[in-house]
Amino acid sequence: xxxxxxxxxxxxxxxxxxxxxxxxxxxxxxxxxxxxxxxxxxxxxxxxxxxxxxxxxxxxxxxxxxxxxxxxxxxxxxxxxxxxxxxxxxxxxxxxxxxxxxxxxxxxxxxxxxxxxxxxxxxxxxxxxxxxxxxxxxxxxxxxxxxxxxxxxxxxxxxxxxxxxxxxxxxxxxxxxxxxxxxxxxxxxxxxxxxxxxxxxxxxxxxxxxxxxxxxxxxxxxxxxxxxxxxxxxxxxxxxxxxxxxxxxxxxx
Numbered sequence: 001x002x003x004x005x006x007x008x009x010x011x012x013x014x015x016x017x018x019x020x021x022x023x024x025x026x027x028x029x030x031x032x033x034x035x036x037x038x039x040x041x042x043x044x045x046x047x048x049x050x051x052x053x054x055x056x057x058x059x060x061x062x063x064x065x066x067x068x069x070x071x072x073x074x075x076x077x078x079x080x081x082x083x084x085x086x087x088x089x090x091x092x093x094x095x096x097x098x099x100x101x102x103x104x105x106x107x108x109x110x111x112x113x114x115x116x117x118x119x120x121x122x123x124x125x126x127x128x129x130x131x132x133x134x135x136x137x138x139x140x141x142x143x144x145x146x147x148x149x150x151x152x153x154x155x156x157x158x159x160x161x162x163x164x165x166x167x168x169x170x171x172x173x174x175x176x177x178x179x180x181x182x183x184x185x186x187x188x189x190x191x192x193x194x195x196x197x198x199x200x201x202x203x204x205x206x207x208x209x210x211x212x213x214x215x216x217x218x219x220x221x222x223x224x225x226x227x228x229x230x231x232x233x234x235x236x237x238x239x240x241x242x243x244x245x246x247x248x249x250x251x252x253x
Contacts, residue, residue, distance in 0.1 A: 002208040004037035005231040006248045008238025019047045023054040025241040030059045036251040037231055042093050045079055049087050064092035066099060069112035081116045091123030097170045107150035118159050125164045126151055132171035141190055148194050157199045161206045166233040172213030181222045184211045188228035217243055220250030
């Protein structure tokens with residue numbers, strides 16, 4: 001069955017010393033607390049090897065924030081899947097909304113990145129979601145459908161079961177706005193229905209779908225309680241152990 005997951009996307013934050021301190025705090029928290037979900041972090045790429053050293057026993061999954069669709073070559077600044085494999089990373093975010101907005105990534109790019117990760121046994125966390133104007137126009141489900149089908153529906157049933165999907169309404173990222181629990185559930189259920197229509201309900205029920213829009217300690221429990229919400233992709237609140245730990249505890253009874 002699908003996993004409950006809380007993943008922290010650190011984005012472009014923390015010096016090396018600050019990152020090491022936060023990793024140490026998270027390790028201490030994991031050692032002293034029972035968590036009812038898997039915990040992942042996506043620190044800046046410079047810190048991936050440090051994270052794997054801190055979490056050497058697999059206490060926390062370590063993910064890149066991005067990966068190249070290309071295996072190698074003259075792509076200055078890019079990170080290949082083989083590079084992630086060589087530092088024992090667990091996977092990568094794919095096509096976060098900020099990659100789409102600032103770097104022009106499309107779902108065709110996402111499709112190639114997802115395939116590249118799966119081919120080497122790594123876990124993709126594929127991000128999708130609508131912009132504010134798409135939400136207001138009422139076409140947001142159509143947007144989600146097009147994104148999901150383009151990025152994922154060339155995969156086999158066995159492959160898509162290994163993908164984690166993060167629904168992140170762009171209008172609720174870093175804005176302080178948050179989709180209501182009902183709004184999150186609506187889209188999560190819709191994404192799962194798309195997968196079920198393509199691959200069957202049994203496959204769809206194995207895919208973890210995370211919510212990624214301004215999850216905070218005071219709303220995590222309500223959002224995570226929705227039947228098709230399997231956790232969160234956390235931004236700013238992942239940068240403080242006090243907030244991140246309380247969000248993780250959103251899965252506690």
